[in-house]
Every structure is written in structure tokens, then in C-alpha cells.
């Protein structure tokens with residue numbers, strides 16, 4: 164007979180060990196290891212195999228097409244990210260850092276849906292009804308939303324099943340606790356159990372459930388990552404804590420694509436949709452300025468026009484400084500090295516600062532060329548024309564490489580009144596308003612500054 168080994172699972176992080184310990188090796192929490200029966204002991208799996216019944220195999224053509232109906236939320240940017248709206252009976256996870264605006268977004272959504280005649284329940288385990296009322300006064304005029312302040316999972320499910328709701332919002336998943344599982348509130352076992360039960364309830368009752376989850380520092384609470392695999396749609400609300408811009412991205416969607424990005428601005432009256440963000444960052448574009456260049460970045464399927472700024476200044480210490488905001492500092496060091504090697508510039512005794520205006524973070528390689536242009540502009544003290552857009556990755560040999568969806572970027576630039584576009588490739592956009600100049604190597608840029 165096989166020896167059945169004991170197994171201990173940490174209730175906080177899910178780590179498994181074969182020995183009991185006071186402290187979990189993985190998350191460092193005390194007294195969280197609990198004994199559990201091992202999943203696959205030989206004798207257990209053999210006996211369950213002999214008693215199991217075969218499952219039902221179906222041909223796809225015989226499966227009935229019962230795609231649940233999808234309804235619009237009334238918030239265009241949210242619908243875009245959801246792939247056309249909320250699907251009946253789906254489980255949506257809305258994650259993000261604390262304070263980023265998840266509750267605000269959820270409350271606004273509840274208001275929009277209530278206005279559209281849907282029946283919504285807003286369950287909050289974090290705030291009192293008074294707090295929700297106060298917040299609601301900021302974001303909406305009507306006060307028709309139904310609110311439940313509760314953290315007990317069984318009570319919440321009983322309440323949901325006793326009414327006929329179209330959508331239930333749960334703020335937040337980390338405050339839920341069930342009588343049926345042990346473990347700390349917000350720990351892995353509570354979180355997984357609650358999600359599992361909610362998933363089954365959502366499918367059976369046809370209620371769309373939106374779970375709000377805080378992204379947390381490891382340790383205290385289990386984060387939304389723990390339940391991502393169980394839910395249908397995963398959305399993340401991101402942005403700079405003290406900036407006003409918020410981006411809503413989907414990293415998983417069983418009912419649509421994940422390419423789209425929703426853009427919002429946090430104002431005094433809640434989140435305001437920014438359906439056309441391309442011009443947002445260029446509001447302050449005035450005269451040609453030394454050390455500034457413009458680029459067209461793709462966010463999902465949207466084009467954002469961003470201003471890149473550089474400041475080159477002689478170092479007062481022996482070691483020159485390289486500082487960035489919104490751009491990778493290692494990438495900047497690489498670009499500086501390539502410029503030094505290929506052009507007649509000496510940056511070894513110069514501090515170089517690079518900033519992306521508007522607090523935006525650029526991760527696309529397409530920003531290499533505009534960064535190089537901004538640096539050269541500041542170095543030579545000569546402004547670039549303010550009707551110029553640049554997009555291109557710079558290789559180690561100084562060659563400029565192409566970027567994806569060039570036509571889309573050129574078209575958007577043209578729409579916003581730009582007249583020249585620097586990039587490595589040919590564009591098929593035929594327009595008399597914007598001319599595309601092919602830059603093969605950064606050596607081609609030298610003439611701009613003579």
C-alpha cells in the first residue's frame with residue numbers, strides 16, 4: 164500500500180509543505196499552515212478511478228448556441244474594453260491599486276445601468292452606506308442605486324438570489340468571508356472559495372458579477388492575480404496616483420479581444436471618458452521649443468500623440484547624470500551611447516534628462532527616435548519644427564527600424580495638423596498635407612542641426 168503523506172497548505176499564500184511549521188517559508192506569515200489531505204495519494208486515486216462514471220462527449224455541431232446576451236453599460240470606454248458590453252452571467256474582475264478609482268468607476272457604472280432600467284445591487288464591504296451616498300453625490304444626481312453593506316458571503320448570495328438583479332458589484336472581493344472555509348479574510352483560501360461560489364451563482368442565476376480587487380503588496384492580502392484564472396474578464400485600472408489620467412485595460416476576455424484601452428480622466432465629479440486622447444497631451448504645444456519632439460504611440464488600438472522633452476546640460480560632477488521620467492533609463496543610456504558613436508556629439512560630460520509630458524509612461528520602442536531628436540535638439544540648442552512627428556526604434560548600429568501600424572500613426576498625425584513624419588519605412592498614406600520622410604540611420608539627422 165502506498166504511504167499517504169501528510170500535506171500542509173498555507174492559508175495565506177497557498178504554499179505547500181510536507182512538514183508543519185510555525186511560519187510559512189513563502190510569505191512569512193505565522194500560524195497559517197493547516198493540514199490538508201494530499202490530492203493524489205495512490206490508493207485514493209485508484210479507488211476513485213474504479214468508481215467513476217465516464218463523462219458525456221459532445222460533437223460541437225450538436226452543441227446548442229446559447230450565447231448569453233450582451234448589454235451596453237452606457238460608458239463608451241468601458242464597453243470598448245469589455246468588447247461591446249457586459250455579458251449576462253459573466254464574472255468580471257476589476258483590479259487596480261488602492262485609491263486609483265475602482266469604486267468610483269463601479270459606482271458610475273451602477274448609475275448608468277440603473278438609468279438604463281437595469282436592476283443593480285452594489286455590495287460594499289469597505290464603506291458604509293453613508294460613505295457611498297457621499298461619493299454618489301459627487302458622481303451622479305440620482306440616488307436610485309440599491310446598496311448592501313455586508314461582508315458575509317452566504318448572506319450576500321442569499322440576498323442576490325432573493326432579488327432579480329441584472330448586475331451585482333462586489334467591492335471588494337478581499338473583504339468577503341465565508342463560514343464554510345477557514346483562513347484569514349482576504350487570504351488565498353477565502354478568496355478562491357468566494358470566487359468559485361460567485362462564479363457558479365453568476366452562471367446559474369444569469370447575473371453579471373463585477374468583483375473589485377485591490378492590487379496589494381505581497382503578504383497581507385491575496386491580490387487579484389490569485390483569481391484571474393477563474394473569472395471571465397480581467398480588467399485593470401491603471402494610472403499615476405497623483406496624475407489625473409486613468410487607463411482601463413483588459414488582460415483577459417472570454418467574450419472579446421484584449422487589445423482595447425479605455426481612457427478616463429479623474430475629475431471632481433468622478434471619472435470622465437476621454438474617447439479621443441490623441442490630442443490630450445498636446446494642448447500646450449506652442450512655438451517650436453528647444454529640447455522637445457513629438458511622437459505617436461499606440462495604446463491598444465488608439466494612437467496617442469505625446470511630447471518628449473530632453474534637457475542636456477554640462478555636468479558639474481565627474482560622473483554625468485542620466486535621469487528619466489516616463490521612459491526607461493537603460494534605454495536612454497543606450498541611445499546616448501549610439502548617438503556618441505555615430506554622430507559628432509560628446510555627451511560624456513553632459514547631464515541628460517528625459518521627460519514624457521503629461522506623466523505618461525512610454526514603453527514602445529517607437530519612442531527611441533523622438534528621444535534622440537529631443538536630446539540632439541537640446542544639445543545643439545536648435546528647436547525642431549513643431550509640426551513634426553517621429554516614430555522609430557534605434558538599433559545598436561545606429562540604424563532606424565520600422566514600427567507597427569505606421570499608416571494609422573501617420574493618419575492620426577495628419578488629422579491633428581502635423582505636416583512632417585520621420586520614420587524608417589514607407590507609408591502607403593497618400594496625402595498632400597503630411598509628408599513622410601524615411602530615416603534609415605540616425606546619421607541622417609545630423610543635417611537637421613547644422
Ligand code: TYD
Nearest residue numbers: 261262263264265266267301430431432433
Ligand atoms: P476610489 O474609487 O475610492 O479608489 P479605489 O476604490 O480604487 O480604492 O477613488 C479614490 C480617489 O479618487 C480618491 O483619492 C479621491 C478621488 N476622487 C476624485 O478625484 N473625484 C471623484 O469624484 C471621486 C469620487 C474620487
Ligand code: MG
Nearest residue numbers: 265266289334
Ligand atoms: Mg474602493
